[in-house]
Amino acid sequence: MKAFRILGRNVRDSFKSVFRNFSLSLASISCITITLIVVAVTIILSFNVNNFTTIIEKDVTIVAFLDVDITQEEIDEVYDDLIVLDNVDKDNIEFKDKMDTTKDYMKSSTIFKSIMSDWTRDENPLQDTYQIKVTDTNLIHKTAEEIEKIDHVDVVKYGEGMVEKLVSAFEVIRKITLIIVIALIIVTAFLIANTIKITIMSRKREIEIMRLVGASNINIKLPFIFEGLILGVFGSIIPMIITIYGYSALYAKFKGQVISPLIKLIEPTPFVYLISLLLIAIGMLVGMFGSSRAVKKYLKI
Amino acid sequence: MDLIRISNVKKTYKTGTTAIYDLDLNIKKGEFVFIIGATGCGKSTLIKMLYREEKPTSGKILVGGLDVGKIKDRKVYKLRRKIGVVFQNYQLLPNSTAYENVAFALEVLGLPKSEIHSKVMKVLDLVGLKNKAKQYPNHLSGGEQQRVAIARAIVNGPKILICDEPTGNLDPKTSLEIMDVLQAINELGTTIIMVTHDIDIVKKLNKRVVLLDSGRIVKDYKEGEYSSESI
Numbered sequence: 001m002k003a004f005r006i007l008g009r010n011v012r013d014s015f016k017s018v019f020r021n022f023s024l025s026l027a028s029i030s031c032i033t034i035t036l037i038v039v040a041v042t043i044i045l046s047f048n049v050n051n052f053t054t055i056i057e058k059d060v061t062i063v064a065f066l067d068v069d070i071t072q073e074e075i076d077e078v079y080d081d082l083i084v085l086d087n088v089d090k091d092n093i094e095f096k097d098k099m100d101t102t103k104d105y106m107k108s109s110t111i112f113k114s115i116m117s118d119w120t121r122d123e124n125p126l127q128d129t130y131q132i133k134v135t136d137t138n139l140i141h142k143t144a145e146e147i148e149k150i151d152h153v154d155v156v157k158y159g160e161g162m163v164e165k166l167v168s169a170f171e172v173i174r175k176i177t178l179i180i181v182i183a184l185i186i187v188t189a190f191l192i193a194n195t196i197k198i199t200i201m202s203r204k205r206e207i208e209i210m211r212l213v214g215a216s217n218i219n220i221k222l223p224f225i226f227e228g229l230i231l232g233v234f235g236s237i238i239p240m241i242i243t244i245y246g247y248s249a250l251y252a253k254f255k256g257q258v259i260s261p262l263i264k265l266i267e268p269t270p271f272v273y274l275i276s277l278l279l280i281a282i283g284m285l286v287g288m289f290g291s292s293r294a295v296k297k298y299l300k301i
Numbered sequence: 302m303d304l305i306r307i308s309n310v311k312k313t314y315k316t317g318t319t320a321i322y323d324l325d326l327n328i329k330k331g332e333f334v335f336i337i338g339a340t341g342c343g344k345s346t347l348i349k350m351l352y353r354e355e356k357p358t359s360g361k362i363l364v365g366g367l368d369v370g371k372i373k374d375r376k377v378y379k380l381r382r383k384i385g386v387v388f389q390n391y392q393l394l395p396n397s398t399a400y401e402n403v404a405f406a407l408e409v410l411g412l413p414k415s416e417i418h419s420k421v422m423k424v425l426d427l428v429g430l431k432n433k434a435k436q437y438p439n440h441l442s443g444g445e446q447q448r449v450a451i452a453r454a455i456v457n458g459p460k461i462l463i464c465d466e467p468t469g470n471l472d473p474k475t476s477l478e479i480m481d482v483l484q485a486i487n488e489l490g491t492t493i494i495m496v497t498h499d500i501d502i503v504k505k506l507n508k509r510v511v512l513l514d515s516g517r518i519v520k521d522y523k524e525g526e527y528s529s530e531s532i
Contacts, residue, residue: 002411003411005411005412005413006409006411009408009411020396205392205394206394208392209392209393209394209405210405210409211377211378211381212352212381212386212392213381213405213406213409213453213457214378214379214381214382214406214409214410214457215378215409216375216378216409217374217375217378219378219409299374299375
């Protein structure tokens with residue numbers, strides 16, 4: 001009961017003091033707001049880059065061309081050899097009959113259509129293929145070589161060189177954005193901690209009096225920590241609004257894709273809400289961390 | 302029974318200056334003790350050690366059975382709850398009313414509102430400020446602000462009240478009024494230790510007087526001795 005009364009008083013006092021020291025509170029809130037907007041933009045960018053690189057990577061396919069005169073039995077044997085390979089995505093091995101490939105070509109152009117329309121299975125010079133997806137694109141070169149060694153596999157194609165470059169470029173981009181996000185959050189934490197420090201320095205006397213009348217350290221700290229939390233929540237309101245409405249508007253304007261249909265944006269729902277939750281969590285944690293660090297200084301003798 | 306027992310205490314600051322040398326002093330429950338001496342004689346250091354604003358370098362200080370030198374920083378509040386402290390500059394919260402300033406000392410202890418109200422009103426009545434409870438410090442005179450500070454210091458019924466030049470900023474008449482309040486509190490059983498430069502007050506009250514010089518006790522006058530001996 002006593003603890004609840006003290007807690008209640010702390011929460012009430014925290015709210016009071018946010019408004020009593022309004023100008024300094026406003027400084028802290030603006031600081032949190034601005035840095036969180038930058039954090040939000042960076043997070044959204046990094047998630048999107050991550051998203052489309054993953055999509056593109058998933059699209060990378062190894063095509064194994066089989067011998068022209070292959071029998072159905074041999075086709076099944078190739079399949080058995082494929083599924084035992086480590087990096088092969090077992091659920092994503094697709095057999096494509098040469099007659100189907102012919103049909104696809106005929107659909108794509110009238111010239112092909114006129115040439116290919118009277119091909120029979122035996123006359124067809126094209127090859128049956130396996131379309132294979134891999135679990136790790138980094139190892140695609142090795143996997144392609146292994147597939148090539150399988151009996152009755154004639155040639156293997158997967159956009160050699162291009163794919164490797166793309167994958168390593170994506171890897172670098174992902175690492176860079178991750179580093180930027182982490183660095184920004186740390187910088188934000190210290191920036192906010194320092195702003196709150198100034199707020200608290202102006203209340204050194206209050207802390208001294210609290211100590212004097214016999215308030216325990218935790219009792220002195222709590223209202224300030226709550227205050228930091230409140231500042232964090234207030235500070236994250238505008239970044240959250242910008243995230244929710246701004247990103248949704250952007251998504252609608254670009255119709256969900258940038259430059260080419262290959263680069264897809266993440267759908268706003270539930271993405272923006274998750275980002276908003278993340279922002280408010282960062283704001284609260286950083287606010288609390290900042291205040292508790294700042295008060296600590298005054299609790300020693 | 303001695304409420305405060307100071308034995309062989311020495312205090313040297315980090316800067317190397319020694320403020321107190323091998324000091325022994327015992328104070329009984331219910332006593333009213335003046336600590337006097339020239340500026341820089343160690344008066345403030347001595348009382349700061351009593352409420353653990355400073356730690357003794359060596360020696361032992363017992364306050365109500367607590368070994369002050371051994372209390373950990375985060376446990377200091379336990380000592381502070383047994384001691385009320387009043388300063389020359391009042392140390393009030395400017396944005397809180399007289400009532401709120403006094404109530405603050407009880408709120409940090411987590412007392413229920415009704416109990417806080419009755420205790421605060423009682424103590425404001427004792428210092429004669431019942432009708433100014435809703436005033437802010439800057440609307441009160443110096444003497445009134447000091448009364449608020451005294452009320453705050455005694456509201457949770459401490460055994461000891463430490464006063465660091467409580468009349469230092471006040472005119473003679475107001476000073477005497479403050480002394481009346483302190484005497485009344487003393488008569489209710491609270492031990493009072495008061496540092497002062499105001500010799501007139503010391504003479505008038507006829508209490509025990511401890512004279513410090515260069516960190517040592519030069520003389521310990523018993524009740525009534527000081528005024529008859531000095532000129």
